[in-house]
Amino acid sequence: MAENIQNSARQDDSLFQKGIKEGLFAGAVSFGMFLLYIGIVTEQNIHNELVYRFRWGALAAFVLIAAVGRFLIVTVAQPWLAARKANAKPKVEEKGLFRKHFLKIALVFLVFYPILAVTLAGTQGSLKYVDNFGIQILIYVMLAWGLNIVVGLAGLLDLGYVAFYAVGAYSYALLSSYFGLSFWLLLPISGILAAFWGMILGFPVLRLRGDYLAIVTLAFGEIIRLVLINWTDVTKGTFGISSIPKATLFGIKFDASKEGFAALFGLAPSSAYYKIFLFYLILALCLLTAYVTIRLRRMPIGRAWEALREDEIACRALGINTVTTKLTAFAIGAMFGGFAGSFFAARQGFVSPDSFIFMESAIILAIVVLGGMGSLVGIAIAAVVMIGGTELLREMEFLKHIFGDDFTPELYRMLLFGAAMVLVMLFKPRGFVGSREPTAFLKERKAVSSSFTKEGHG
C-alpha cells in the first residue's frame, strides 16, 4: 500500500519534471520564433523611413503563454486524455429528439429566421442579421455544396472553384448592364455559362490526378481572375462593375418608387425587404442544390462519381466512362457556382475581381473538408461555424474594453480563421460529420471503417 503511494508520488514527480522540461523547451523555441516578429515591430516614421522599436512586454507574454501552455498540456491535459481513453466505454448510439429531427428543425428555423429577426430587432435592425449572417452564410453553404459535388462526391481536388463563381457573377453583371436582361433570365444563363467553363476546364485536366489536378485548377482560377483584371474594355478591370440591376419579384421592383415593393404593400420604405427577399431566394437556391445533389447520388451518374472517388482503376475496369463522369462532375459543380455567382452580383450590385481571389476557393474547400466531405449537413454546419464565427468577430465591440481602444477585432478575423482550420483538422481530421456511409448496399447498411478507404486521388 505504502509502496503504491510512493510509486504514484514518484510518477507525479517525474511527470512534473517532464512538464517543466518541456515547458522550458517550448518557451525557448517560442522565444526564437517570436523574437523578431513580435519582439521588434517595424513602422514607417513621418519621413516614410522604416524604423523599429522593441516590444519586450508582448514578447514576454507570448513566451510565457507558450511555456505555461506546454507545461499544462504535459502535466494535466495529456494524463487526463490518456485516462479518459483507458476508461472509455463503448458508446451506445442513441440520438436525442433534437438530433433525430435536426433537419426539420433547421429548415423551419431558416424559414422563420427573417421574421424572427424583424420582430426581435425591428425592420432596420434586422438588416444585419438577415444580410451579414443569413445571406452570407447561405451563399457559402451553396458554394460549398456545389464544390462538394466535385471534391466530395467525385473526389476531384479543385482549388479554383471561385472561377465559376466569378463567371456567374460577371455573366449577370455584364449581360444585365449591356443588354438589360432580367435576373430571372440570367440566373439559369449564368449557371449554364459556368457549366460550360467547367467543361472547358475539365477537358485538359482529364488525365491529371491528385496534386497536378489541384495546381492546374488553381492556375485556372488565377487566369480567370487576371483576365477579369486586365480585360479593361469589357470588365472595367479592378474598378469592377457597379450599379448592377437588382432582382425583381414577379416584376415588382425593390425600390422607393410608387410601383416598388414597399409602396405596393403599404409598408414603410426600407432596404430590409430586398434583403429578406434575397434571403428566401438564396435559401431556395440552397435547397435546390441539396435536392439535386441528393437525387444525383441515387442516379447512375452519382454512383459513378463515388466509385471514381474510391478507385479510378476499378471504375474503368467496370466499364464506367471516366471522361463523361469527370466532365459532368465539373459541369454540375460549376453550374451551382454560377448560380451562386449571379446571386452574389444581384445582392452586392457591384462585382470586382477582388471578390474572386484564391482565398475564397481555399475557404470554400476548407468548409467542404471541415464538414466531412460528402455530408451535406456537415458542410452546412461547417459553413455556419466558420463564416458565422468570423462574421461574429466583427460584432465583438466589447473586446475593445478589454484590450484597449486601438484593438480592432476585424484584423484578427482571418488569423483566427486560419488557426481554426488547423485546429479542427487536428482534432477532427474527418470533419464535423466524419462518418462515410455507403449509399449503395445490399439488405443492410454496413459501416465502412474510414481507415480502410482512401480517397481524393482525383
Next chain:
Amino acid sequence: MEYFVQQLVNGLTLGSIYGLVAIGYTMVYGIIGMVNFAHGDIFMLGAFAALIVFLVLSPIIGLAGVAVLVLLLAMLVVAMLVTSLWNWTIERVAYRPLRGSFRLAPLITAIGMSIFLSNFIQVAQGPRNKPIPGLVNNVYNIAGISISLKQIVIMVVTATLLAVFWYIVNHTPLGRAQRATEQDRKMAALLGIDVDRTISITFIMGAALAAVAGSMYLIYYGVASYNDGFVPGVKAFTAAVLGGIGSLPGAVLGGLLIGLIESLWSAYFTIAYKDVATFAILAFVLIFKPSGLLGRPEVEKV
C-alpha cells in the same frame, strides 16, 4: 540580341529565387506526399526576418565596404535560423499528428497555416509595404548588358547553396536517409532510420532555402509585405510541378523556366498577362506530359 540576353539575365535571377522555393515544395512532397501550402509564407517570413535584421544591424555597423558583406551574411543566417525554427514547429504541431490521415487533411491544415502566417505578420508588423534602402547598388556593364551586383549576388548565393544542398542529399548519411524515406517510409523505418527526424530535417532544409530566397527577394525588390508569400509561393509550386514534383533537379529547372518565361513574356508581350502566360504554359506542359519535365511517371499498382 543584347535586349534578349538582358532579359535572359533578369529571368535567371528571378528563376533562381523561384527554384530555391520550389525545392522546399518538392522535397516535402517527395518525402511525405503533401503539398505544403504554407511554404510560400515561410518564404515571406524569411524576407521579414532579413528585413528586421537589416533594420537593427545597419545603423550599428553601417553600409560601407566589408560591413555590407557582414550584414548580408547576418541577414541570411538569421533568416535561415528563424524560419527553420518556424517550419520545424509547424511540422511538429500541425502536420505530424495528421500523418497517416486521409490525403486532404494535411493539405487543408497547410492552407490554414498559410492563412494564419500571412495574417500573423499582418497583425504583428502592420499591413503596409516595408521598403528598405538598396543594399548593393553597383551595376556593371558587360558587352552592352547591364548586370547589377544584386543579380550576381543572388545567382552566386543560389549556385553555392544548390551545390551544398546537392552534396548533402547525394553524399551524406542524412541525404541517404532522406532518399530512403522518400522511396519507402515503412521499409526505411524498419532498417533503422529515424523517419520522424528525417522528415523534420527535410522541413528545416526546405525552410532554410526558402529563407535565403526570401532574403534575396527582399534585396532584389527592396520591399517586403505580409502578402508576398502567396504569388511567389504559387509560382514556385508551379515550378516544382513543371519540373516534375518530387524531383530536385526538376525543381531548379522548373524555377529557372518560370523565371525565364516571366521575364521574356514581359519583355516581348504585355506585362499584364505574364502570370497568365506562366499558368497557361504550366497547363500545357501538364496536359502533354502529366508527370512534369523530369518527374518519374507514376506507376500504379493494383
